[in-house]
Amino acid sequence: MEPEDQPGGHGPDLGLSLSEKVLAQYKDVIDNLHRGDHIRFNATLLSMGDLQHLHHLHAFAIEKIPGHKDVEGHIHSAGRYKFKSLSHPNADTQNAMVTK
Numbered sequence: 001m002e003p004e005d006q007p008g009g010h011g012p013d014l015g016l017s018l019s020e021k022v023l024a025q026y027k028d029v030i031d032n033l034h035r036g037d038h039i040r041f042n043a044t045l046l047s048m049g050d051l052q053h054l055h056h057l058h059a060f061a062i063e064k065i066p067g068h069k070d071v072e073g074h075i076h077s078a079g080r081y082k083f084k085s086l087s088h089p090n091a092d093t094q095n096a097m098v099t100k
Contacts, residue, residue, distance in 0.1 A: 014055040016043060016062070024060050038067035 023030070033039065043057035 012054060014049070014057055016041065016057050016059040016060050017046075018062075022060060022062075029062055029064055033064060036069045036071040038065045038069070039063065040065050 018026070040063050041057075041059045042057040042061040046056045046058055047053075049055040
């Protein structure tokens with residue numbers, strides 16, 4: 001969101017859910033979105049979030065609009081992906097592996 005709901009926070013401010021019908025209707029738009037793309041959407045607020053939960057909205061329409069914001073990919077400790085630090089036997093540095 002602009003401005004961010006939680007300044008300095010990591011991750012999204014809100015989550016959009018779509019019905020199968022809306023997903024099919026806007027498939028081309030959604031398939032061509034990239035992290036940081038600006039979008040405009042029509043949605044109904046289902047629940048307010050807090051510091052641990054996203055605001056949840058149900059979307060009925062979505063469109064890509066001009067603009068982009070640099071958003072770093074990140075891994076959250078309570079998220080879907082887990083981060084494990086690995087030591088490589090032939091290197092002085094550590095490598096990271098992301099598992100799903």
